[in-house]
Amino acid sequence: MKDYIKLSNVTKTLKGNTVLNNISIEFEKNKVYGIEGINGLGKTMLLRAICGLVRTEGTITVDGLLVGGDKFPKNIGILIESPAFLNEFTGKENLKLLSFLYDDVTDSDINSVIEKVGLNPADKRHYGKYSLGMKQRLGIAQAILGCPDLVLLDEPTNALDAEGINRMKNIVTELKNAGSTVLIASHDKDFIEEVSDSKILIDRGVINEVVCHG
Ligand SMILES: Nc1ncnc2c1ncn2[C@@H]1O[C@H](COP(=O)(O)OP(=O)(O)OP(=O)(O)O)[C@@H](O)[C@H]1O
Numbered sequence: 001m002k003d004y005i006k007l008s009n010v011t012k013t014l015k016g017n018t019v020l021n022n023i024s025i026e027f028e029k030n031k032v033y034g035i036e037g038i039n040g041l042g043k044t045m046l047l048r049a050i051c052g053l054v055r056t057e058g059t060i061t062v063d064g065l066l067v068g069g070d071k072f073p074k075n076i077g078i079l080i081e082s083p084a085f086l087n088e089f090t091g092k093e094n095l096k097l098l099s100f101l102y103d104d105v106t107d108s109d110i111n112s113v114i115e116k117v118g119l120n121p122a123d124k125r126h127y128g129k130y131s132l133g134m135k136q137r138l139g140i141a142q143a144i145l146g147c148p149d150l151v152l153l154d155e156p157t158n159a160l161d162a163e164g165i166n167r168m169k170n171i172v173t174e175l176k177n178a179g180s181t182v183l184i185a186s187h188d189k190d191f192i193e194e195v196s197d198s199k200i201l202i203d204r205g206v207i208n209e210v211v212c213h214g
C-alpha cells in the first residue's frame with residue numbers, strides 16, 4: 001500500500017516559526033524509513049504530527065483514517081524523546097502497567113520485549129535507578145510492545161552502547177519481518193543507512209526521498 005501514511009500540505013507554525021512547511025509525502029506499508037536532517041529542522045515535529053500529538057494545517061491519514069484533533073492512529077508504538085515511566089517501579093512493572101492499555105499482551109510478551117532490548121525482566125532495580133542507556137532501552141521496549149503496525153522512533157540509538165545499537169538493528173528487522181512500518185528520526189547516519197529501505201531528507205521544508213542500499 002503506497003499511501004499507508006499520507007501527509008498532504010502539512011504546515012506547522014509555532015510562535016511565528018514555520019517548523020513544517022507545506023509537506024506532502026507518502027509512506028508505504030511495511031517499509032522502514034530513516035528521517036535525517038540537522039538539529040531543529042522538524043524531524044520530531046513530523047513524528048509528533050503523524051501520531052496525532054500536535055495539530056497541523058493540511059491533512060494526515062494513516063491507513064485511510066484521518067489523524068489529528070482527538071484522532072490517533074490505531075495500533076501505534078512510539079518512542080519520542082524521554083518516555084515517562086514511574087521512578088518507583090521496576091522496568092517490568094512499568095511495562096505491566098502499560099500493558100493494561102492493550103487487549104492481548106501477555107506476561108511472556110512483556111518478558112520477551114525486555115529481553116529483546118537487553119534488559120533483565122527479573123531485575124528488581126527501580127526505573128529511577130536506571131542508567132541513561134537502560135532508560136532508553138525500556139523506552140524502546142514499550143514502543144515495540146504488542147508488535148504495533150506502525151512504530152515511530154525518535155533518536156532510538158541515543159545513549160545506547162554498541163551492543164544496544166546492534167540489538168536495535170535486529171529489532172527493526174524483526175518489526176519489518178512481522179509486517180510493521182517503521183519511521184526512525186536519527187542523526188546516526190550509519191544506523192539509518194543500514195536499517196532503512198528509504199531515507200527521508202528534510203531541508204528547509206523540502207523533503208527528498210532516497211533509496212538505501214544497506
Ligand atoms: N513547544 C515548542 N514551542 C516552540 N517551538 C518549538 C516547540 N517544539 C519545537 N519547536 C521548534 O520547532 C523546530 C523543530 O523542532 P524539532 O524538535 O522537530 O526538530 P528536530 O529536527 O527533531 O531537531 P533535533 O535534531 O535537535 O532533534 C525547532 O525550531 C524548535 O525550536
Ligand SMILES: [Mg+2]
Pocket residue numbers: 043044045154185
Ligand atoms: Mg528531534
